[in-house]
Amino acid sequence: MAFYSIGEVAERCGINPVTLRAWQRRYGLFKPQRSEGGHRQFDETDIQRIEEIKRWIQSGVPVGKVKSLLDENHPVEHDDWASQQEELMVVLRHARPAKLRAAIMAAGRQHPADAVIDRLILPVRQRLRLDQNTARAICSMLDGVLIDYAVTALAEARKKASKEALLIGWDCDDRTRLWLEAWRLSQQGWNIDVLAEPLDSPRPELFPGQRIFVWTGTALSLRQQEQLTHWQEQGFDIVSHGVLRLV
Missing domain, CATH: 1.10.1240 (Methyltransferase, Methionine Synthase (B12-binding Domains); Chain A, domain 1)
Incomplete structure (x- = not known):
């Protein structure tokens, strides 16, 4: 059985290690094994559970209520x-x-x-x-x-979807993941266009009147959070897609 460090899990799931530690210590959402040196070791079941936690939180469930929902699932x-x-x-x-x-x-x-x-x-x-x-x-x-x-x-989704949006990769290098996230959004009723080349900094002023999703691949940095808030205050319809902020 393969085991992964907290850093590897953070990169794979797009969650800051600080958030993972908070989910474990504060909310008891998972319990990874420990190596002889005391380091956390995550297996595939742990990672699947973390992905479930993300989905519940992204759907609007407070993190403190997620554990009871997880415990209802069948292994x-x-x-x-x-x-x-x-x-x-x-x-x-x-x-x-x-x-x-x-x-x-x-x-x-x-x-x-x-x-x-x-x-x-x-x-x-x-x-x-x-x-x-x-x-x-x-x-x-x-x-x-x-x-x-x-x-x-x-x-296929364009034949049914009425809501149009643009997906932009922001300071990330996983182009395949960008297309997977576009597919995910298309199944949520969006007619998605993809800016195929990720940008160091999106320029929402180039796309006036459009809903823009930005994908970073990891938790938003403080700089990115501040920049996103600035764009929103300027009136741009721009949001972060699929990546959790720090707890």
Whole structure:
């Protein structure tokens, strides 16, 4: 079983380590194992739980009430996603883009976008990055298929969605994740256009009258929080998508 440090989990989940420690100490939302040196060690079940915590908080549930909601879930669901991750890893090892595309499409038909992204795709991408024996070409192949699928999903969503918005990557370098987040937003009723190249600083004045989502990939820094507030005070319809601020 693979274990991850708090820094690796923070990067993977887009949450500041300070927030993770607060969730554990203050609210008892999870209990990672400890190494002989006393360092936290997270496994896949811990990471799945953290993703669930994020979803509850992003849906408006106060963090103090999340634990009771989590305790109502059944562990079988975690086992099912773990098995699907293993199946996708097998497909990847065969390096067949057509089969990989079919597997992603099947998952997208069977489950909501949030679940596919958080419980299948992101864990598999993280495992590929941590596996030093995995060819870089395999990771690139997966990302290519994911972007292709996300583009198709966005096109389908445009036939139904009436709310238009622009998604901009802000000081981040994971372009594939940007397209996955666009797919996630499209399943929430948005007609999403993507600024494919992340920017050091978005310029909302270039897109007057548009709703803008910014994706940072990590918790907003103090500078980013202040800049976002400044833009909003100027009247721009700009919000941070999917990344939690510090507790």
